[in-house]
Amino acid sequence: MGAWERIKAALRREKRELDDAVEDMTARANAALDRRERELRATPEERLEIEQERGAAVDEEFDAVRRRIERGD
Numbered sequence: 616m617g618a619w620e621r622i623k624a625a626l627r628r629e630k631r632e633l634d635d636a637v638e639d640m641t642a643r644a645n646a647a648l649d650r651r652e653r654e655l656r657a658t659p660e661e662r663l664e665i666e667q668e669r670g671a672a673v674d675e676e677f678d679a680v681r682r683r684i685e686r687g688d
Contacts, residue, residue: 654665 654662657665
């Protein structure tokens with residue numbers, strides 16, 4: 616295998632990795648947009664529920680940090 620073939624193979628690998636990264640970012644962006652659209656169409660009761668879920672998630676994050684601090688990690 617010549618140098619040119621090795622370069623082409625490396626570039627193909629890089630392209631595959633970039634394609635995977637772009638696909639992942641696109642999926643996450645679409646999910647975020649879908650979530651935001653649902654929030655905008657939500658009724659006041661649904662919005663309250665969404666905020667309560669967010670608050671619970673934040674509480675879980677703080678609890679995880681607190682446990683790490685208490686264990687001395």
